[in-house]
Amino acid sequence: MILTLLNGTGFVFNVNDYMELRSKHRIMGAPVGTANTKGWCPNQSTLPVELTKFETQLLLDEHIAQLVDKSQALKGPPTPEKQQEYQTDFESRLVDQEASLKKEKLRETERYMDKILTGKRNKLLKQGNVEKAASLTPEDVLKEISDNFKFDRQNALVELTCEHLRKHSGELISGPLVDLNSLKYRIFKDLWKREKFVTSGDAFGADFLVYPGDPLIYHASHIVIVQDTPVIKPLELVAKVRLSVIVNKSCVFAYESEESKEIQYQTVSWCNPSK
Numbered sequence: 001m002i003l004t005l006l007n008g009t010g011f012v013f014n015v016n017d018y019m020e021l022r023s024k025h026r027i028m029g030a031p032v033g034t035a036n037t038k039g040w041c042p043n044q045s046t047l048p049v050e051l052t053k054f055e056t057q058l059l060l061d062e063h064i065a066q067l068v069d070k071s072q073a074l075k076g077p078p079t080p081e082k083q084q085e086y087q088t089d090f091e092s093r094l095v096d097q098e099a100s101l102k103k104e105k106l107r108e109t110e111r112y113m114d115k116i117l118t119g120k121r122n123k124l125l126k127q128g129n130v131e132k133a134a135s136l137t138p139e140d141v142l143k144e145i146s147d148n149f150k151f152d153r154q155n156a157l158v159e160l161t162c163e164h165l166r167k168h169s170g171e172l173i174s175g176p177l178v179d180l181n182s183l184k185y186r187i188f189k190d191l192w193k194r195e196k197f198v199t200s201g202d203a204f205g206a207d208f209l210v211y212p213g214d215p216l217i218y219h220a221s222h223i224v225i226v227q228d229t230p231v232i233k234p235l236e237l238v239a240k241v242r243l244s245v246i247v248n249k250s251c252v253f254a255y256e257s258e259e260s261k262e263i264q265y266q267t268v269s270w271c272n273p274s275k
Contacts, residue, residue: 001064004068005068005173021065025062033048060176102151120133187207191224227254
């Protein structure tokens with residue numbers, strides 16, 4: 001699987017790769033492409049998918065994907081041969097779309113042929129063309145529709161290319177994108193290895209969000225706060241726990257054990273003694 005390096009992180013341009021990352025490897029990312037002609041909308045975004053630096057680094061560490069920098073190859077102007085290849089391919093897409101729309105138009109006409117014939121015959125009778133109305137056949141209607149069909153290319157659906165050109169070069173990136181020894185990355189990796197669905201927790205004032213399943217189906221169950229030390233300040237404890245109560249999630253403090261240097265987790269829940 002190939003990830004494209006953009007803005008210091010990995011991007012996924014292939015839909016099959018993204019579905020594999022999401023369903024098999026529990027890597028969510030964030031679709032950042034435009035799905036319509038009105039501009040970008042957060043509720044209707046599509047490929048490419050932007051991965052966080054932690055997600056990208058994890059895929060590299062686990063040998064699930066490779067990271068490639070294609071910037072140098074794609075910065076140069078296209079050759080006349082590549083321009084001609086693109087124009088030929090683009091023209092074939094429009095021709096195929098015209099043929100497909102014409103075929104669908106004729107199929108719809110056949111589906112409602114009885115009503116169309118009745119309407120055309122009544123119109124001819126009102127004009128006094130009795131013989132023409134009597135001799136009108138379904139084949140005549142289909143031929144008229146076919147001959148008068150016009151395809152306005154201004155309204156054509158243009159496919160936005162997600163993956164780069166078939167022939168291009170790229171540089172394989174081997175260096176790390178993040179500090180592999182940083183506590184935050186180690187906690188992210190540890191949660192992922194525990195088969196959790198982990199995403200960024202910035203929107204909830206946390207470091208990570210943990211889901212019991214795919215975020216498309218489940219709400220996050222925990223917010224994770226990364227602590228540099230096992231000691232939690234009282235005010236920070238109260239603030240984070242109250243935050244977790246407001247968003248209806250459990251609060252987890254993650255830190256490194258001073259003795260074993262292993263990742264430790266402490267779950268804190270709000271308790272009302274009066275109840």
